[in-house]
Amino acid sequence: MDLQGKRVLVTGGSSGIGYAIAEAMLKRGARVVITGRRPGALHEAAGKLREFGAVETVAADVGTEEGRKVTLASALKALGGLDILVNNAGGVRAGRLEDTSEAEIRAMIEVDLVAPILLTRAALPALRLGGDSLVVNITSGIALVAAPFYATYAGVKAGLAKFGESLRRELKGEGVHVMTVYPGATDTPMMRSSRAGPELGFVREPPGAVSDAVMDGVDKLAFEVVRGGEARAKMIALNREDPAALDKRFLDLKPALAEAVRDHSAL
Numbered sequence: 001m002d003l004q005g006k007r008v009l010v011t012g013g014s015s016g017i018g019y020a021i022a023e024a025m026l027k028r029g030a031r032v033v034i035t036g037r038r039p040g041a042l043h044e045a046a047g048k049l050r051e052f053g054a055v056e057t058v059a060a061d062v063g064t065e066e067g068r069k070v071t072l073a074s075a076l077k078a079l080g081g082l083d084i085l086v087n088n089a090g091g092v093r094a095g096r097l098e099d100t101s102e103a104e105i106r107a108m109i110e111v112d113l114v115a116p117i118l119l120t121r122a123a124l125p126a127l128r129l130g131g132d133s134l135v136v137n138i139t140s141g142i143a144l145v146a147a148p149f150y151a152t153y154a155g156v157k158a159g160l161a162k163f164g165e166s167l168r169r170e171l172k173g174e175g176v177h178v179m180t181v182y183p184g185a186t187d188t189p190m191m192r193s194s195r196a197g198p199e200l201g202f203v204r205e206p207p208g209a210v211s212d213a214v215m216d217g218v219d220k221l222a223f224e225v226v227r228g229g230e231a232r233a234k235m236i237a238l239n240r241e242d243p244a245a246l247d248k249r250f251l252d253l254k255p256a257l258a259e260a261v262r263d264h265s266a267l
Protein backbone atom coordinates (compact mmCIF):
# COMPACT_ATOMS: atom_id res chain seq x y z
CA MET A 1 0.00 0.00 0.00
CA ASP A 2 1.27 3.45 -0.91
CA LEU A 3 1.03 5.65 2.21
CA GLN A 4 1.47 8.99 0.43
CA GLY A 5 -1.47 11.19 1.49
CA LYS A 6 -3.15 8.39 3.45
CA ARG A 7 -5.22 9.57 6.43
CA VAL A 8 -4.27 7.59 9.53
CA LEU A 9 -5.65 7.32 13.07
CA VAL A 10 -3.29 5.66 15.59
CA THR A 11 -4.90 5.09 18.99
CA GLY A 12 -2.30 5.28 21.74
CA GLY A 13 0.09 6.99 19.35
CA SER A 14 1.66 9.15 22.05
CA SER A 15 4.02 6.40 23.22
CA GLY A 16 5.84 3.16 22.45
CA ILE A 17 4.73 1.04 19.50
CA GLY A 18 1.96 3.44 18.43
CA TYR A 19 4.38 6.36 18.41
CA ALA A 20 6.87 4.37 16.30
CA ILE A 21 4.12 3.42 13.82
CA ALA A 22 2.98 7.07 13.61
CA GLU A 23 6.56 8.17 12.89
CA ALA A 24 7.08 5.48 10.23
CA MET A 25 3.79 6.36 8.50
CA LEU A 26 4.58 10.10 8.55
CA LYS A 27 7.96 9.40 6.95
CA ARG A 28 6.09 7.72 4.08
CA GLY A 29 3.88 10.74 3.48
CA ALA A 30 0.79 9.86 5.54
CA ARG A 31 -1.17 12.39 7.59
CA VAL A 32 -1.62 11.13 11.13
CA VAL A 33 -3.82 11.67 14.18
CA ILE A 34 -2.46 10.23 17.42
CA THR A 35 -4.51 9.68 20.58
CA GLY A 36 -4.06 8.99 24.27
CA ARG A 37 -5.58 9.96 27.59
CA ARG A 38 -2.80 12.29 28.79
CA PRO A 39 -2.77 15.65 26.98
CA GLY A 40 0.79 16.39 28.14
CA ALA A 41 2.21 13.17 26.66
CA LEU A 42 0.30 13.79 23.42
CA HIS A 43 1.57 17.36 23.15
CA GLU A 44 5.16 16.23 23.68
CA ALA A 45 4.85 13.36 21.17
CA ALA A 46 3.23 15.55 18.52
CA GLY A 47 5.99 18.13 18.98
CA LYS A 48 8.60 15.49 18.09
CA LEU A 49 6.56 13.89 15.30
CA ARG A 50 5.94 17.20 13.48
CA GLU A 51 9.54 16.99 12.25
CA PHE A 52 8.29 14.21 9.94
CA GLY A 53 4.93 15.55 8.78
CA ALA A 54 1.39 16.66 9.62
CA VAL A 55 0.19 15.41 13.01
CA GLU A 56 -2.91 16.19 15.05
CA THR A 57 -3.80 14.91 18.52
CA VAL A 58 -6.96 13.77 20.32
CA ALA A 59 -7.00 13.42 24.10
CA ALA A 60 -9.66 10.82 24.92
CA ASP A 61 -10.13 7.44 26.59
CA VAL A 62 -10.98 4.78 24.00
CA GLY A 63 -12.18 2.57 26.85
CA THR A 64 -15.35 4.68 27.07
CA GLU A 65 -18.19 5.22 24.61
CA GLU A 66 -17.80 8.99 24.84
CA GLY A 67 -14.03 8.74 24.37
CA ARG A 68 -14.42 6.64 21.23
CA LYS A 69 -16.95 9.10 19.80
CA VAL A 70 -14.61 12.03 20.42
CA THR A 71 -11.63 10.09 19.03
CA LEU A 72 -13.29 9.21 15.73
CA ALA A 73 -15.15 12.49 15.20
CA SER A 74 -12.01 14.55 15.88
CA ALA A 75 -9.88 12.36 13.60
CA LEU A 76 -12.41 12.57 10.75
CA LYS A 77 -12.58 16.33 11.15
CA ALA A 78 -8.81 16.79 11.24
CA LEU A 79 -8.11 14.44 8.32
CA GLY A 80 -11.25 14.93 6.21
CA GLY A 81 -11.81 11.16 6.14
CA LEU A 82 -9.96 7.99 7.11
CA ASP A 83 -7.92 5.39 5.21
CA ILE A 84 -6.07 3.56 8.00
CA LEU A 85 -7.15 2.78 11.55
CA VAL A 86 -4.43 1.45 13.87
CA ASN A 87 -6.03 -0.06 16.98
CA ASN A 88 -2.97 0.16 19.18
CA ALA A 89 -4.02 1.63 22.56
CA GLY A 90 -3.88 -1.11 25.16
CA GLY A 91 -3.33 -1.98 28.78
CA VAL A 92 -2.13 -4.91 30.84
CA ARG A 93 -2.32 -6.20 34.39
CA ALA A 94 -0.33 -9.36 35.09
CA GLY A 95 -0.44 -11.63 38.14
CA ARG A 96 -2.50 -14.54 39.38
CA LEU A 97 -6.15 -14.39 38.37
CA GLU A 98 -7.28 -14.45 42.04
CA ASP A 99 -5.05 -11.45 42.72
CA THR A 100 -6.47 -9.44 39.82
CA SER A 101 -9.39 -7.19 40.70
CA GLU A 102 -12.63 -7.17 38.74
CA ALA A 103 -11.96 -3.55 37.80
CA GLU A 104 -8.55 -4.47 36.34
CA ILE A 105 -10.05 -7.39 34.41
CA ARG A 106 -12.84 -5.21 33.02
CA ALA A 107 -10.35 -2.46 32.10
CA MET A 108 -8.36 -4.93 29.95
CA ILE A 109 -11.52 -6.24 28.28
CA GLU A 110 -12.74 -2.70 27.54
CA VAL A 111 -9.50 -1.19 26.25
CA ASP A 112 -7.91 -4.22 24.55
CA LEU A 113 -11.02 -5.80 23.02
CA VAL A 114 -14.26 -3.81 23.21
CA ALA A 115 -12.59 -0.54 22.16
CA PRO A 116 -10.99 -1.83 18.93
CA ILE A 117 -14.17 -3.69 17.94
CA LEU A 118 -16.47 -0.70 18.45
CA LEU A 119 -14.02 1.84 17.03
CA THR A 120 -13.60 -0.30 13.91
CA ARG A 121 -17.36 -0.64 13.53
CA ALA A 122 -17.81 3.12 13.82
CA ALA A 123 -14.92 3.83 11.42
CA LEU A 124 -15.98 1.38 8.70
CA PRO A 125 -18.26 3.73 6.72
CA ALA A 126 -15.38 6.23 6.41
CA LEU A 127 -12.85 3.48 5.62
CA ARG A 128 -15.08 2.09 2.85
CA LEU A 129 -15.27 5.49 1.12
CA GLY A 130 -11.53 5.47 0.33
CA GLY A 131 -11.67 2.06 -1.34
CA ASP A 132 -8.03 1.27 -0.46
CA SER A 133 -8.16 1.09 3.31
CA LEU A 134 -6.63 -0.80 6.18
CA VAL A 135 -7.33 -1.75 9.78
CA VAL A 136 -4.26 -2.71 11.82
CA ASN A 137 -4.93 -4.46 15.13
CA ILE A 138 -2.05 -4.58 17.60
CA THR A 139 -2.54 -7.75 19.64
CA SER A 140 0.37 -9.59 21.31
CA GLY A 141 2.53 -12.68 20.94
CA ILE A 142 0.75 -13.84 24.06
CA ALA A 143 -2.32 -14.41 21.86
CA LEU A 144 -0.35 -17.21 20.16
CA VAL A 145 1.45 -18.65 23.20
CA ALA A 146 -0.36 -17.78 26.42
CA ALA A 147 2.12 -17.45 29.29
CA PRO A 148 0.94 -18.02 32.86
CA PHE A 149 -0.12 -14.99 34.93
CA TYR A 150 -1.52 -13.20 31.85
CA ALA A 151 -4.83 -15.09 31.54
CA THR A 152 -7.13 -12.13 30.92
CA TYR A 153 -4.63 -10.25 28.74
CA ALA A 154 -4.02 -13.42 26.67
CA GLY A 155 -7.77 -13.93 26.37
CA VAL A 156 -8.55 -10.44 25.13
CA LYS A 157 -5.56 -10.27 22.78
CA ALA A 158 -6.48 -13.68 21.28
CA GLY A 159 -10.05 -12.36 20.95
CA LEU A 160 -8.79 -9.31 19.07
CA ALA A 161 -6.73 -11.54 16.76
CA LYS A 162 -9.74 -13.69 15.88
CA PHE A 163 -11.91 -10.58 15.49
CA GLY A 164 -9.43 -9.39 12.86
CA GLU A 165 -9.28 -12.74 11.07
CA SER A 166 -13.05 -12.93 10.74
CA LEU A 167 -13.41 -9.28 9.72
CA ARG A 168 -10.67 -9.66 7.09
CA ARG A 169 -12.74 -12.39 5.45
CA GLU A 170 -15.98 -10.44 5.88
CA LEU A 171 -14.47 -7.42 4.10
CA LYS A 172 -12.56 -9.33 1.41
CA GLY A 173 -13.15 -7.69 -1.97
CA GLU A 174 -14.70 -4.59 -0.37
CA GLY A 175 -11.63 -2.31 -0.27
CA VAL A 176 -10.75 -2.70 3.43
CA HIS A 177 -7.93 -5.04 4.45
CA VAL A 178 -7.36 -6.15 8.06
CA MET A 179 -3.89 -6.95 9.41
CA THR A 180 -3.03 -8.40 12.82
CA VAL A 181 0.24 -7.58 14.59
CA TYR A 182 1.66 -9.82 17.33
CA PRO A 183 4.50 -7.91 19.05
CA GLY A 184 6.80 -9.80 21.40
CA ALA A 185 8.29 -8.11 24.47
CA THR A 186 8.99 -4.53 23.37
CA ASP A 187 10.93 -1.89 25.25
CA THR A 188 8.16 0.63 25.96
CA PRO A 189 6.70 2.32 29.07
CA MET A 190 4.15 -0.54 29.26
CA MET A 191 6.97 -2.91 30.24
CA ARG A 192 8.56 -0.69 32.90
CA SER A 193 6.83 -2.45 35.80
CA SER A 194 7.77 -5.95 34.57
CA ARG A 195 10.99 -7.47 35.88
CA ALA A 196 10.85 -10.40 33.43
CA GLY A 197 14.01 -10.45 31.33
CA PRO A 198 15.69 -12.70 28.75
CA GLU A 199 16.22 -15.47 31.33
CA LEU A 200 12.43 -15.88 31.36
CA GLY A 201 12.06 -15.55 27.60
CA PHE A 202 11.27 -11.82 27.57
CA VAL A 203 13.90 -10.46 25.19
CA ARG A 204 12.80 -6.88 24.55
CA GLU A 205 13.21 -5.25 21.17
CA PRO A 206 12.91 -1.52 20.43
CA PRO A 207 9.51 -0.23 19.21
CA GLY A 208 11.19 0.84 15.96
CA ALA A 209 11.80 -2.84 15.10
CA VAL A 210 8.06 -3.49 15.48
CA SER A 211 7.11 -0.48 13.34
CA ASP A 212 9.62 -1.52 10.62
CA ALA A 213 7.93 -4.95 10.50
CA VAL A 214 4.50 -3.30 10.45
CA MET A 215 5.57 -1.13 7.48
CA ASP A 216 6.77 -4.25 5.70
CA GLY A 217 3.39 -5.84 6.41
CA VAL A 218 1.58 -2.75 5.11
CA ASP A 219 3.62 -2.89 1.88
CA LYS A 220 2.59 -6.49 1.30
CA LEU A 221 -0.90 -6.19 2.75
CA ALA A 222 0.12 -9.11 4.96
CA PHE A 223 -2.44 -10.97 7.04
CA GLU A 224 -0.22 -10.93 10.11
CA VAL A 225 3.06 -9.65 11.50
CA VAL A 226 4.56 -11.91 14.15
CA ARG A 227 7.57 -10.70 16.14
CA GLY A 228 10.02 -12.74 18.23
CA GLY A 229 12.06 -14.37 15.49
CA GLU A 230 12.94 -18.03 15.12
CA ALA A 231 12.73 -18.84 18.84
CA ARG A 232 9.18 -17.55 19.02
CA ALA A 233 8.19 -19.33 15.81
CA LYS A 234 9.42 -22.63 17.32
CA MET A 235 7.44 -21.97 20.49
CA ILE A 236 4.26 -21.27 18.50
CA ALA A 237 4.71 -24.54 16.59
CA LEU A 238 5.39 -26.46 19.80
CA ASN A 239 2.30 -24.96 21.41
CA ARG A 240 0.21 -26.48 18.61
CA GLU A 241 2.00 -29.84 18.37
CA ASP A 242 2.88 -30.59 21.98
CA PRO A 243 1.34 -28.06 24.39
CA ALA A 244 2.21 -30.31 27.36
CA ALA A 245 5.91 -29.75 26.62
CA LEU A 246 5.37 -26.01 26.99
CA ASP A 247 3.35 -26.55 30.18
CA LYS A 248 6.41 -28.35 31.58
CA ARG A 249 8.73 -25.54 30.53
CA PHE A 250 6.44 -22.95 32.13
CA LEU A 251 6.14 -25.11 35.28
CA ASP A 252 9.89 -24.87 35.76
CA LEU A 253 9.79 -21.10 35.21
CA LYS A 254 6.67 -20.47 37.29
CA PRO A 255 8.17 -19.32 40.63
CA ALA A 256 10.58 -16.88 38.97
CA LEU A 257 7.98 -15.67 36.48
CA ALA A 258 5.35 -15.13 39.18
CA GLU A 259 7.75 -12.91 41.08
CA ALA A 260 8.99 -11.03 37.99
CA VAL A 261 5.54 -10.06 36.69
CA ARG A 262 3.77 -9.60 40.03
CA ASP A 263 3.82 -5.80 39.71
CA HIS A 264 3.43 -5.62 35.94
CA SER A 265 0.63 -3.12 35.51
CA ALA A 266 -0.07 -0.53 32.82
CA LEU A 267 -3.75 0.30 32.70
Ligand SMILES: NC(=O)c1ccc[n+]([C@@H]2O[C@H](COP(=O)([O-])OP(=O)(O)OC[C@H]3O[C@@H](n4cnc5c(N)ncnc54)[C@H](OP(=O)(O)O)[C@@H]3O)[C@@H](O)[C@H]2O)c1
Nearest residue numbers: 012014015016017036037038061062089090185186188190
Ligand atom coordinates in the same frame (compact mmCIF):
# COMPACT_ATOMS: atom_id res chain seq x y z
N1 LIG B 1 5.38 -3.45 25.04
C1 LIG B 1 5.19 -4.75 24.82
O1 LIG B 1 6.01 -5.58 25.24
C2 LIG B 1 3.99 -5.22 24.05
C3 LIG B 1 3.97 -6.56 23.64
C4 LIG B 1 2.86 -7.03 22.93
C5 LIG B 1 1.81 -6.18 22.64
N2 LIG B 1 1.84 -4.88 23.06
C6 LIG B 1 0.69 -4.04 22.72
O2 LIG B 1 1.13 -2.92 22.00
C7 LIG B 1 0.23 -1.83 22.20
C8 LIG B 1 1.02 -0.58 22.56
O3 LIG B 1 1.70 -0.83 23.77
P1 LIG B 1 3.09 -0.10 24.14
O4 LIG B 1 3.97 -1.14 24.68
O5 LIG B 1 3.54 0.76 23.03
O6 LIG B 1 2.59 0.74 25.41
P2 LIG B 1 2.85 2.25 25.88
O7 LIG B 1 4.19 2.72 25.45
O8 LIG B 1 2.52 2.26 27.32
O9 LIG B 1 1.76 3.07 25.05
C9 LIG B 1 0.40 2.87 25.24
C10 LIG B 1 -0.32 3.98 24.51
O10 LIG B 1 -1.72 3.74 24.60
C11 LIG B 1 -2.36 4.87 25.20
N3 LIG B 1 -3.52 4.38 25.94
C12 LIG B 1 -3.55 3.44 26.92
N4 LIG B 1 -4.81 3.28 27.36
C13 LIG B 1 -5.59 4.12 26.63
C14 LIG B 1 -6.97 4.43 26.64
N5 LIG B 1 -7.81 3.83 27.49
N6 LIG B 1 -7.43 5.35 25.76
C15 LIG B 1 -6.59 5.96 24.90
N7 LIG B 1 -5.27 5.73 24.87
C16 LIG B 1 -4.77 4.83 25.72
C17 LIG B 1 -1.26 5.50 26.05
O11 LIG B 1 -1.48 6.86 26.35
P3 LIG B 1 -2.17 7.32 27.75
O12 LIG B 1 -1.52 6.51 28.84
O13 LIG B 1 -1.91 8.78 27.83
O14 LIG B 1 -3.62 7.00 27.60
C18 LIG B 1 -0.08 5.34 25.11
O15 LIG B 1 -0.13 6.31 24.09
C19 LIG B 1 -0.75 -2.27 23.28
O16 LIG B 1 -1.94 -2.71 22.68
C20 LIG B 1 -0.03 -3.46 23.92
O17 LIG B 1 -0.94 -4.36 24.50
C21 LIG B 1 2.90 -4.38 23.75
